[in-house]
Amino acid sequence: xxxxxxxxxxxxxxxxxxxxxxxxAVTPIYQTSTFSFRDADHGADCFSGAEKGYIYTxxxxxxxxxxxxxxxxxxxGYDGIATASGMAAVNTVYLALLGSGDHMISSNAxxxxxxxxxxxxxxxxxxxxxxxxxxxxxxxxxxxxxxxKLLYLETPANPTMGITDIEEAVKLAHKHNIMVCVDNTFSxxxxxxxxxxxxxxxxxxxxxxxxxxxxxxxxxxxxxxxxVYDKLRYVMVNVGFNMDPHQAWLARRGxxxxxxxxxxxxxxxxxxxxxxxxxxxxEWILYPGLKSHPxxxxxxxxxxxxGAMISFGVKxxxxxxxxxxxxxxxxxxxxSLGGIETLIQHxxxxxxxxxxxxxxxxxxxxxGLVRLSIGIEDVDDIIADLERALSFx
Numbered sequence: 001x002x003x004x005x006x007x008x009x010x011x012x013x014x015x016x017x018x019x020x021x022x023x024x025a026v027t028p029i030y031q032t033s034t035f036s037f038r039d040a041d042h043g044a045d046c047f048s049g050a051e052k053g054y055i056y057t058x059x060x061x062x063x064x065x066x067x068x069x070x071x072x073x074x075x076x077g078y079d080g081i082a083t084a085s086g087m088a089a090v091n092t093v094y095l096a097l098l099g100s101g102d103h104m105i106s107s108n109a110x111x112x113x114x115x116x117x118x119x120x121x122x123x124x125x126x127x128x129x130x131x132x133x134x135x136x137x138x139x140x141x142x143x144x145x146x147x148x149k150l151l152y153l154e155t156p157a158n159p160t161m162g163i164t165d166i167e168e169a170v171k172l173a174h175k176h177n178i179m180v181c182v183d184n185t186f187s188x189x190x191x192x193x194x195x196x197x198x199x200x201x202x203x204x205x206x207x208x209x210x211x212x213x214x215x216x217x218x219x220x221x222x223x224x225x226x227x228v229y230d231k232l233r234y235v236m237v238n239v240g241f242n243m244d245p246h247q248a249w250l251a252r253r254g255x256x257x258x259x260x261x262x263x264x265x266x267x268x269x270x271x272x273x274x275x276x277x278x279x280x281x282x283e284w285i286l287y288p289g290l291k292s293h294p295x296x297x298x299x300x301x302x303x304x305x306x307g308a309m310i311s312f313g314v315k316x317x318x319x320x321x322x323x324x325x326x327x328x329x330x331x332x333x334x335x336s337l338g339g340i341e342t343l344i345q346h347x348x349x350x351x352x353x354x355x356x357x358x359x360x361x362x363x364x365x366x367x368g369l370v371r372l373s374i375g376i377e378d379v380d381d382i383i384a385d386l387e388r389a390l391s392f393x
Contacts, residue, residue, distance in 0.1 A: 003073065008190065009259045015073045022308060029249045030062045051081065059237055063248040068220070070255060071210065072188040075202050075220035078229050081236050082248055086185065086205025086341035088241035089219030090114050093181050093201060096235045097150050100126030104150040106142045107134040107164065108362050109157035111183065111205075112352035115359070131359070135163040135295060136168060137172060145174055152232075153199075154183040155192075156299075159347040159371040160364045161286040161311050163295035166302055171196035180230070185209070185338070190262050191305045195224045201232070208338030211254040214263050216247050261376060265308035271376040275383050276312050279290060281320070281390045283368070285312040309337060310372040317368040320393035324370065327392045330377060330385035335371035342382055345371050 003015045018027050027362050035054040037043035040306040046053035054060050056380040065193040083089045090113075098104055106115065108131040118129050134153055151173040155164040166182060173180045181201040183212035184192035194202045203308035204210055204217035221236075236242060243251075266289075273287040281323060285292070286297035289306030314320040323335050324344075335351050345351065355365070374382065 006060050008074065011070070012258055015070040017063045017069055018066040019148050021236065026338060027063060027249070027252070030057075030162075030245050032061075032245070033057050037246075042307065047145055049256075057245060058240060058242045061245050061254065063245040063322055064243050067243075067248045067252045067255070070252065071189070071204070071220050072222045075193055075222045076193050077202065077224050078226050079223065081221045081223075081233050082206070082223065082243040082249075082251075083117075083219035083231070083236060083241040084243055085217045086111075086207055087113055087117065088236075089175050089203045089205070089221045090183075091117065092219075092221050092232055092239075092241055093150075093152070093203060094118065094122065095239065096128075097179055097181075097230045098122070098127045101125075101128075101147055101225055102149040103128040103130070103147045104152055105134075105148060106152040107154045107157050107162070108132055108359070109160040109162055109364055110154045111151075111158045111185075112156070112347070114152075114183070116354045119351055127250065131362070133162070134169060135162045137165065138170060139169055140169060144172075144178070148176065148178050151180045152183070153194075154186075155178065156288060157350070158186065159309075159311050159369060161288060161293070161309065162364070163288060163293075163298050163302075165298055166194050166197040166199060174198070186309055187303060187307055188258060188338075190259050191204055192303045195222065198301060200219050200228055203393040206251050207336060208268075209262060210258060210338075212249045212258065212339055212378050213250075213254050214336065214339040214341065216244055216250045216254075218247055218251050227335070262305070262308065264376040265340075265374050266305050268376065268379040269308045269310060270306070271370070271379050272386070273310055276310065276386070279390060281315050281393050283313040283315045285310065287311075289370060300357050302357055308374045310374065312370055312372070313366065313368040314370060314390070314393050316365055316393055318346075318348070321368050321370050323392040324386075324389045327389040328385055329388070330381055331372075331389075337342045339373070340376045342373065342375040342377060342385075344370060347371055 045051035072080035129141040180199045204220045331344045
């Protein structure tokens with residue numbers, strides 16, 4: 001079935017294009033390391049590219065390909081590259097686009113390991129970087145250098161929920177021949193499609209909303225054009241960042257319910273955010289679905305919904321915030337996000353703990369910031385859980 005002209009949810013169910021020769025309604029798990037050839041000529045043709053065929057799972061596998069093509073279609077990209085983890089996706093982009101003497105600009109509030117690996121490992125290869133508030137286009141402009149090769153955005157930002165104007169940032173970057181990559185993990189292609197706004201690459205931690213069930217780790221990189229895709233795939237294959245077939249099968253299964261999961265989680269989040277904004281023990285809250293968010297109008301413009309992530313501060317700072325996190329019962333005190341269960345965590349001491357104090361302060365990651373990933377439980381139960389926990393603050 002050609003799903004190009006179908007609706008988003010129909011694509012979730014039917015895209016991918018892998019057909020089982022036995023007629024299985026669900027693509028079987030091709031749990032194999034290698035594939036046999038019909039004969040020597042067939043093997044030679046597969047290696048040369050004269051004929052499409054599977055060779056070795058690190059290079060390609062039906063389950064992995066089905067997932068790659070589905071997510072690429074959802075993002076309206078050329079093709080996708082599935083990786084073993086979200087960080088494998090991040091490093092695929094870094095290694096493919098940056099070399100000695102090159103410079104990258106990125107959001108100062110970005111997933112901690114995405115920044116940590118750049119600051120600790122890539123300088124030994126001669127890569128330079130600047131972290132700025134990409135919500136302010138002027139800061140991006142001021143950070144551009146003659147050797148800038150990549151603008152790496154995360155919007156909404158993790159964990160501050162800052163919004164970057166993707167379309168305007170892309171225009172600015174492309175004026176200087178700078179590639180743009182957007183980490184779209186917080187939104188998924190259901191709520192935001194950066195390639196449609198001009199970005200060159202989009203990536204996801206598949207662990208989060210796309211898989212949605214907290215049972216696999218995975219990543220995905222989608223390129224808008226073939227030449228960029230070829231560079232990225234070369235890195236993935238030769239560094240060995242590949243996803244496993246069973247991992248891909250689980251992610252493809254989880255992906256089928258993405259729209260209904262996000263619809264429910266987002267419906268819950270809007271109500272939770274309204275509750276928190278009015279609570280006397282909550283000092284501040286950042287959620288793109290609230291009019292109080294400083295980029296509320298921009299979020300409405302470039303996103304199809306505000307998502308299921310909230311950041312807030314409890315009066316009394318870190319000590320009070322710990323009391324809240326230590327006293328939830330329904331919500332899990334755990335890192336990660338985007339699953340069917342509600343999660344709560346403290347970025348300054350958990351996901352972003354490797355950043356320096358100065359880096360955290362510059363990025364707006366305060367000691368009192370609490371991050372919530374809202375799940376699909378009954379919203380009254382989520383609110384009751386938070387209300388009880390806040391009574392201890």
